[in-house]
Amino acid sequence: MRKKKINSTTVSINDVARLAGVSITTVSRVINKSPSVKRKNRSRVLDAVKQLKFEPSVLAQRLATGKSNVVALLIPRYEGIFYSFYALELIRGIGTLCEALKLDLLLHLTEVNATLSLQGIGGIVFADIIGNKSQLQEALAKGIPSIVINNRVQDLEVSSISVDNVGGAESAVDYLCSLGHKNIAHITGDLVTQASLQRLEGYKKSLKKNKIELNQEYIVKTDYSRGQARQAAEKLIQMSSPATAVFVASDSMALEVMAVARELGKDIPKDLSIVGFDDNPSGLYGPVALTTVRQPLVRMAQEGVKELNSIMHVDKKAPIKKIVLPTELVIRESCRPLGS
Numbered sequence: 001m002r003k004k005k006i007n008s009t010t011v012s013i014n015d016v017a018r019l020a021g022v023s024i025t026t027v028s029r030v031i032n033k034s035p036s037v038k039r040k041n042r043s044r045v046l047d048a049v050k051q052l053k054f055e056p057s058v059l060a061q062r063l064a065t066g067k068s069n070v071v072a073l074l075i076p077r078y079e080g081i082f083y084s085f086y087a088l089e090l091i092r093g094i095g096t097l098c099e100a101l102k103l104d105l106l107l108h109l110t111e112v113n114a115t116l117s118l119q120g121i122g123g124i125v126f127a128d129i130i131g132n133k134s135q136l137q138e139a140l141a142k143g144i145p146s147i148v149i150n151n152r153v154q155d156l157e158v159s160s161i162s163v164d165n166v167g168g169a170e171s172a173v174d175y176l177c178s179l180g181h182k183n184i185a186h187i188t189g190d191l192v193t194q195a196s197l198q199r200l201e202g203y204k205k206s207l208k209k210n211k212i213e214l215n216q217e218y219i220v221k222t223d224y225s226r227g228q229a230r231q232a233a234e235k236l237i238q239m240s241s242p243a244t245a246v247f248v249a250s251d252s253m254a255l256e257v258m259a260v261a262r263e264l265g266k267d268i269p270k271d272l273s274i275v276g277f278d279d280n281p282s283g284l285y286g287p288v289a290l291t292t293v294r295q296p297l298v299r300m301a302q303e304g305v306k307e308l309n310s311i312m313h314v315d316k317k318a319p320i321k322k323i324v325l326p327t328e329l330v331i332r333e334s335c336r337p338l339g340s
Helices: 013-020 024-031 039-052 058-065 085-100 133-141 165-178 194-209 226-237 251-263 297-312
Strands: 070-076 104-110 123-127 146-149 159-163 184-187 245-248 273-278 291-294 322-325 328-330
Touching: 013 024, 013 039, 024 039, 070 085, 085 104, 085 123, 085 297, 123 133, 123 297, 133 146, 146 297, 159 165, 159 297, 165 184, 165 194, 165 245, 165 273, 165 291, 165 328, 184 194, 184 226, 184 251, 226 251, 245 251, 251 273, 297 322
Parallel strands: 070 104, 070 123, 123 146, 146 159, 159 322, 184 245, 245 273, 273 291
Antiparallel strands: 291 328
16 A cells, blocks of 8 residues: 655644644644643654654744734835945845844835835834834834834834944044045935934034034035936036045945046045945945945844844833944045145
């Protein structure tokens, strides 16, 4: 008589309970790692699971525990997001830790006024808050564990993990000042973001500290795109009194500024010193290695998942934390002392 081949997709929890000689409840407790099961029964269930090649339904496990392990990552949608070093580093850091913690990751690129579908979501990582504050408020009102990264939210009871953008920008401009530069320009990012506003604040703070008068013409606002960075660079270089140094709000824009300067016959760093922000690896491979401010994107992402995981697995209300991670100035080849 030919033995029927076991198909793991047709094996049910009832089959496991029958083979192990225990109740369905006991099997469920073993699958969900409950400590209340006797060692003998646990062993019998695990043997039956192995023999039957039983694969527990993830959905059934969630229903049994009353908790969902689905973590949604909400990133405000913008053009070129999948070419963005910032976004890719966040996704890499969050994805790696979600896998380690057995969390399922759902990536959601959100529009400002979009209504969120929160059914089945165990927790949410908000990657910045850019016009979508109402989405965060909705999640908090419904009691869904949430955390914000890359934005220090001050007016809501939610934990956040952000970067010291003010200090990072200040250290970049301090360095240019230490090289003797006084005509220091700043190409901003999109000022609807907290990070860009804080980097502009750090730029101004350093100038004031170093007793350098602020020249509004040296501040050129962009939307973080390389196209607008190109326009900003052309404007600064062709001024009647051009800047001798420039602090740029992102590395991708700084690399575009470097390209434009070279196209216009300028030597980097002899004619123009440049500092970026991010520590994008692409900054290492140009004609001149880019001096930059390193921000801990992966660490910020992973700390956010750790904190969210803790919130998701406590029965009482978790304390609110506002964590700010330090930056680091990385000195390479794109700056030199004025006049040297």
